[in-house]
Amino acid sequence: MSLISASSLAGSLLRQEVLDLHAYHVPDSSGYVKLDAMENPYLVPPALRGEIAEAVAAAAINRYPDPGAASLKEKIRAATGLPQGMELLLGNGSDELIQLLAMALNKPGAVLLGVEPSFVMYRMIAAFTGMRYAGVPLAEDFSLDLAATLAAIRREQPALVFLAYPNNPTGNLFSADAVAQIIQSSPGLVVLDEAYYAFASDSFIPHLARYPNLLVMRTYSKLGMAGLRLGFLAGSAAWLEQLEKLRLPYNVGVLPQLVAEKLLQHHDVLLQQAEQIKRDRSKLYQQLGEMAAVKVYASEANFLLFRVANANEVFNGLKQRGVLIRNLNGGHPLLKDCLRVTVGTPDENARFIAALQETIIQSA
Numbered sequence: 001m002s003l004i005s006a007s008s009l010a011g012s013l014l015r016q017e018v019l020d021l022h023a024y025h026v027p028d029s030s031g032y033v034k035l036d037a038m039e040n041p042y043l044v045p046p047a048l049r050g051e052i053a054e055a056v057a058a059a060a061i062n063r064y065p066d067p068g069a070a071s072l073k074e075k076i077r078a079a080t081g082l083p084q085g086m087e088l089l090l091g092n093g094s095d096e097l098i099q100l101l102a103m104a105l106n107k108p109g110a111v112l113l114g115v116e117p118s119f120v121m122y123r124m125i126a127a128f129t130g131m132r133y134a135g136v137p138l139a140e141d142f143s144l145d146l147a148a149t150l151a152a153i154r155r156e157q158p159a160l161v162f163l164a165y166p167n168n169p170t171g172n173l174f175s176a177d178a179v180a181q182i183i184q185s186s187p188g189l190v191v192l193d194e195a196y197y198a199f200a201s202d203s204f205i206p207h208l209a210r211y212p213n214l215l216v217m218r219t220y221s222k223l224g225m226a227g228l229r230l231g232f233l234a235g236s237a238a239w240l241e242q243l244e245k246l247r248l249p250y251n252v253g254v255l256p257q258l259v260a261e262k263l264l265q266h267h268d269v270l271l272q273q274a275e276q277i278k279r280d281r282s283k284l285y286q287q288l289g290e291m292a293a294v295k296v297y298a299s300e301a302n303f304l305l306f307r308v309a310n311a312n313e314v315f316n317g318l319k320q321r322g323v324l325i326r327n328l329n330g331g332h333p334l335l336k337d338c339l340r341v342t343v344g345t346p347d348e349n350a351r352f353i354a355a356l357q358e359t360i361i362q363s364a
């Protein structure tokens with residue numbers, strides 16, 4: 001019988017980086033108007049759901065999935081308008097692809113560079129994989145600080161740069177010119193994370209062939225498939241054939257492959273939902289803009305970032321009224337008193353606005 005406790009054993013065996021991590025916190029959202037996670041609030045129409053149900057009933061779940069996912073990749077190619085000669089690598093969500101990239105490029109001393117505030121998984125996955133992380137602050141208005149970013153690239157010589165285009169949690173689309181300069185000045189691989197492409201006015205997919213050090217990453221999570229877990233990297237075969245070696249063979253299951261394929265056959269339905277969300281984003285932006293106690297930021301994503309006098313108070317006030325959004329206060333100095341709300345259904349948005357008005361009046 002060992003006298004050593006599991007916790008002291010874990011404490012002595014685990015890597016220090018793991019012990020130092022804080023687990024990614026997902027709050028319990030049951031019963032709330034859930035506007036905290038950039039989900040599409042809509043299911044697809046019942047007829048299409050019926051078609052999916054039939055396909056699922058007939059699926060060979062006793063077999064391993066097609067490791068190459070050839071049929072799904074064809075649908076993704078068509079839906080994405082992938083340029084000739086460019087290839088795809090599929091991930092169990094794009095989070096998995098961030099991890100795969102970090103594992104692949106993490107030579108001793110290699111640096112992963114990101115801008116801040118941005119998607120927190122870049123920094124977290126650098127820590128998971130033991131890669132050195134360098135963060136460059138954005139400008140006050142959340143645009144790229146190009147001079148500072150180029151200086152950091154010269155100084156750090158990052159093997160891997162992540163830029164979210166549009167950015168999360170700020171919602172803005174960086175200047176395409178500035179992004180192009182960053183790609184051209186980077187000695188390493190630059191990954192443009194286009195998680196919000198369906199809500200944005202620009203993409204680098206058409207320019208993939210122009211830059212030998214560029215990959216574009218997308219996910220279907222924000223377009224109505226968060227529960228399926230499917231993302232992809234797009235770029236040249238020279239990169240993707242190598243990265244493919246690190247992909248676990250069956251990372252995208254039979255059911256996600258099949259359901260995503262069906263949904264992508266009806267890509268227009270999903271894009272119409274995205275158009276609806278964009279219209280509702282405009283309305284929500286205008287309503288927030290009319291509130292004196294709120295400063296709202298322009299967004300090309302399916303969420304809005306806004307600033308109040310006391311974000312913690314407003315966050316709690318909304319929660320007491322049954323509305324769950326994301327409190328970003330404390331996450332980064334530039335996000336002081338900032339909150340992020342996902343665009344929901346018109347009804348959910350109205351409930352959010354009403355709860356926000358009540359909260360602000362009460363705290364004034």
Ligand SMILES: *Cc1c(COP(=O)(O)O)cnc(C)c1O
Nearest residue numbers: 093094095119164168195219221
């Ligand atoms: C949501 C999000 C992701 C992760 O998406 P999954 O495919 O669900 O893992 C990646 N990047 C950004 C910027 C995101 O906001």
